[in-house]
Amino acid sequence: MPTVVSKFMEKTEQALHINRTTLSGAVVAAALFAYTYKVAYPLITRRDDVTNINNNLVKKNVQTQNGVKLKNNLSKRQRLRTTIPALNLQFILQFIKLVRIMIPNLFCAEIGLLTGHTTFLFLRTFLSIYVANLEGAIVKYIVRKEPKNFSKQLMKWFAVAIPATFINSMIKYLESKIALSFRTRLVDHSYKLYFKNQSYYRVTVLDGRLDNCAQRLTDDIETVASTVSHLYGQITKPMFDILLMAIALANLVKSRNANLITGPAIISGVVVFSALVLKLVSPRFGQLVAQEAEKKGYLRHVHSRIVSNAEEIAFYGGHKVEQSQLRSAFRILSQHLEHMFGVKLWFVMLEQFLMKYVWSGTGMIVVSLPILLAAGPLSNTPKPTKLMNLPLLGDDPSVALSAAKMVGGDAQDSVSERTHYFTTAKNLLLTGSSAVERLMSSYKDIVELAGHTARVANMFTVLEEASKGIYHKTMVEKKEKCGDLEIEFKGDQPLAKGKMIISTNNEIILKDVPIVTPNCDVVCPSLSLELKPSQHLLITGPNGCGKSSLFRILSGLWPIYGGELHSPKNSMFYIPQRPYMVIGNLRDQIIYPDTATDMINKQITEDDLLKIMRLVHLEHIVERDTFHQVKDWTDILSGGEKQRMAIARLFYHKPKYALLDECTSAVSIDVESFIYQTAIDMGITLLTITHRPTLWKFHTHILQFDGAGAWKFDQLNANNRLSLKKEKEELLKKPSTLETTQRLNELNKLLGEDHN
Numbered sequence: 001m002p003t004v005v006s007k008f009m010e011k012t013e014q015a016l017h018i019n020r021t022t023l024s025g026a027v028v029a030a031a032l033f034a035y036t037y038k039v040a041y042p043l044i045t046r047r048d049d050v051t052n053i054n055n056n057l058v059k060k061n062v063q064t065q066n067g068v069k070l071k072n073n074l075s076k077r078q079r080l081r082t083t084i085p086a087l088n089l090q091f092i093l094q095f096i097k098l099v100r101i102m103i104p105n106l107f108c109a110e111i112g113l114l115t116g117h118t119t120f121l122f123l124r125t126f127l128s129i130y131v132a133n134l135e136g137a138i139v140k141y142i143v144r145k146e147p148k149n150f151s152k153q154l155m156k157w158f159a160v161a162i163p164a165t166f167i168n169s170m171i172k173y174l175e176s177k178i179a180l181s182f183r184t185r186l187v188d189h190s191y192k193l194y195f196k197n198q199s200y201y202r203v204t205v206l207d208g209r210l211d212n213c214a215q216r217l218t219d220d221i222e223t224v225a226s227t228v229s230h231l232y233g234q235i236t237k238p239m240f241d242i243l244l245m246a247i248a249l250a251n252l253v254k255s256r257n258a259n260l261i262t263g264p265a266i267i268s269g270v271v272v273f274s275a276l277v278l279k280l281v282s283p284r285f286g287q288l289v290a291q292e293a294e295k296k297g298y299l300r301h302v303h304s305r306i307v308s309n310a311e312e313i314a315f316y317g318g319h320k321v322e323q324s325q326l327r328s329a330f331r332i333l334s335q336h337l338e339h340m341f342g343v344k345l346w347f348v349m350l351e352q353f354l355m356k357y358v359w360s361g362t363g364m365i366v367v368s369l370p371i372l373l374a375a376g377p378l379s380n381t382p383k384p385t386k387l388m389n390l391p392l393l394g395d396d397p398s399v400a401l402s403a404a405k406m407v408g409g410d411a412q413d414s415v416s417e418r419t420h421y422f423t424t425a426k427n428l429l430l431t432g433s434s435a436v437e438r439l440m441s442s443y444k445d446i447v448e449l450a451g452h453t454a455r456v457a458n459m460f461t462v463l464e465e466a467s468k469g470i471y472h473k474t475m476v477e478k479k480e481k482c483g484d485l486e487i488e489f490k491g492d493q494p495l496a497k498g499k500m501i502i503s504t505n506n507e508i509i510l511k512d513v514p515i516v517t518p519n520c521d522v523v524c525p526s527l528s529l530e531l532k533p534s535q536h537l538l539i540t541g542p543n544g545c546g547k548s549s550l551f552r553i554l555s556g557l558w559p560i561y562g563g564e565l566h567s568p569k570n571s572m573f574y575i576p577q578r579p580y581m582v583i584g585n586l587r588d589q590i591i592y593p594d595t596a597t598d599m600i601n602k603q604i605t606e607d608d609l610l611k612i613m614r615l616v617h618l619e620h621i622v623e624r625d626t627f628h629q630v631k632d633w634t635d636i637l638s639g640g641e642k643q644r645m646a647i648a649r650l651f652y653h654k655p656k657y658a659l660l661d662e663c664t665s666a667v668s669i670d671v672e673s674f675i676y677q678t679a680i681d682m683g684i685t686l687l688t689i690t691h692r693p694t695l696w697k698f699h700t701h702i703l704q705f706d707g708a709g710a711w712k713f714d715q716l717n718a719n720n721r722l723s724l725k726k727e728k729e730e731l732l733k734k735p736s737t738l739e740t741t742q743r744l745n746e747l748n749k750l751l752g753e754d755h756n
């Protein structure tokens with residue numbers, strides 16, 4: 001072996017015209033380059049990790065209010081490190097999870113598509129070898145000046161072109177079909193999770209783990225599906241190529257009576273060494289693409305905010321601020337891309353150097369070894385090889401003969417025979433090495449896939465957990481005690497220990513239920529009340545005292561951290577101050593969230609809808625636009641019209657309880673009173689948040705929050721009004737503070753004595 005190495009060095013020195021010292025210097029320089037890269041790169045990414053954490057902290061800091069402090073940064077950083085996407089066990093587990101969604105069983109359509117794709121890939125490998133030989137034969141007949149044979153081969157060549165182009169197109173077609181099929185499976189799965197138990201709300205409000213769910217649901221899923229489909233072909237095809245080339249090459253080398261161990265051993269050694277070097281210096285592509293997706297998502301988010309608030313921004317003339325925010329979001333993305341390009345530049349350079357030059361050089365050395373190390377002029381007449389027997393060469397005897405000559409059939413001319421051997425072996429090696437190159441460069445794609453896989457798999461995990469009521473709101477400082485309320489924590493997360501019970505007698509009962517925000521701020525430590533059907537409740541209190549939060553708790557949107565909530569199933573209908581308008585026609589606005597089929601099943605006709613529209617004084621819209629015009633109703637309807645449309649929705653659904661959150665603030669007082677009376681006549685029990693005293697008379701009970709966690713639940717009658725008057729008189733005697741002024745304003749509104 002040492003003699004082989006020494007001879008190899010000698011030949012290399014001669015070939016490159018350099019001495020041994022220069023050669024050793026080059027090797028040391030290459031090693032130094034690899035080492036520097038390995039040391040420098042982690043430094044770059046370490047800085048990147050910190051930037052990323054700081055960005056996250058700043059973002060979360062803005063979100064956390066009411067004195068909630070940030071948690072220990074160090075443990076966060078450590079946690080972040082462990083979740084950096086890369087080619088590791090975590091990626092494999094996440095990938096298996098996605099594969100089980102994309103290919104649910106062995107008899108699904110995707111397996112059929114993959115089998116078809118594999119068959120076509122295999123056929124292409126055979127076909128390219130066949131075409132290569134056919135081209136060789138064409139060249140041979142040109143050289144021999146045999147027009148008849150030349151035409152015959154050319155006809156074959158054209159005949160082969162038809163299946164060849166068909167196979168190539170089919171490969172592309174099937175790759176796209178597989179990508180779409182995978183995407184459909186992933187999208188179906190994610191939509192199911194996204195809409196299960198209001199997860200779309202929970203992940204945005206209650207959970208802090210998914211920063212931009214829309215980006216993951218669209219772009220990331222698409223990238224995972226198309227990359228997996230592309231990688232399948234990119235890995236399978238080179239494997240076929242390597243296998244077939246290796247068989248052909250082994251037969252060829254055997255024909256030279258050369259050692260079958262040394263050559264493959266050297267090639268394998270070099271390939272393994274290059275793979276190790278590349279792995280060692282490879283940038284964290286997974287992490288980089290995950291960060292890129294996050295930044296793209298943020299840019300998209302800023303754009304969509306401008307679209308949905310265009311009118312407000314235009315009124316304020318806020319284009320400068322919005323433009324600077326858009327620019328800054330784009331700058332963050334472009335800086336990241338620049339950083340990525342820079343990192344890729346060095347890696348691609350090294351990759352090209354190893355794969356294009358080191359491998360080709362090694363290949364040339366290996367195929368030349370049987371010639372260079374031969375003891376004298378070639379004495380053995382090479383035997384016909386198995387290569388000739390391969391069906392790949394076609395059934396034309398002249399082609400087979402030509403191949404036989406190429407691999408050494410012409411014993412009289414040893415120089416030309418050695419040239420033929422070398423050329424054939426080199427061609428086979430080049431095809432094989434380009435296949436290995438494609439396989440190795442797939443590594444980069446796989447690591448990039450890891451980034452997108454991590455984002456999609458994490459999204460599935462968070463959606464699954466959110467639908468089960470498991471949340472992780474990061475950066476919340478433990479507030480174990482607030483007034484009389486103790487919140488129990490498991491690790492970092494507060495435990496929602498309250499009970500939700502379905503009421504069988506249609507009553508709403510709250511027993512010691514605290515109102516706690518998703519940031520764990522306790523707005524009211526304990527609330528108890530009982531409400532029967534037809535007991536209409538008026539809810540009052542200063543801003544931020546928890547009125548709307550009570551509705552969120554009653555609707556089951558927010559978890560309850562203690563006590564018991566009894567409420568009837570599917571019997572509450574919430575109407576906010578700014579009602580939501582759905583995509584669709586006028587009928588869809590009224591019946592939302594019912595569909596047209598639901599409406600037919602309920603035997604409600606368009607005449608009934610027209611009657612409802614008359615009740616809310618919107619019949620002119622039906623006359624103008626009909627029930628079937630699809631328009632952007634959010635922009636077309638005025639604020640008051642939208643509120644009346646939401647009331648039309650209430651009259652259509654006729655729920656047991658209506659949760660009305662200042663939902664008629666833009667409706668004129670006479671129409672408002674009519675609407676309230678109609679709702680009561682329909683048998684709907686009202687829970688109303690309002691500051692309008694004119695609505696007093698429609699309610700039987702009152703719940704008053706004081707803004708400091710205390711509350712009063714009472715019947716609303718003349719006595720009650722008297723007690724409010726008494727409270728006002730006492731307040732007037734006290735020195736004026738912010739609290740007393742606020743309460744006085746509140747009482748004035750309730751008593752209808754607000755003269756401002």
Ligand SMILES: Nc1ncnc2c1ncn2[C@@H]1O[C@H](COP(=O)(O)OP(=O)(O)OP(=O)(O)O)[C@@H](O)[C@H]1O
Nearest residue numbers: 205517518519523542543544545546547548549550
């Ligand atoms: N999604 C949320 N995450 C964290 N805190 C929230 C969230 N929504 C509301 N809060 C906080 O909960 C508290 C009560 O809010 P709520 O909306 O119930 O007030 P409100 O009494 O309806 O006020 P207003 O009369 O102004 O509508 C406020 O301090 C608010 O900042």
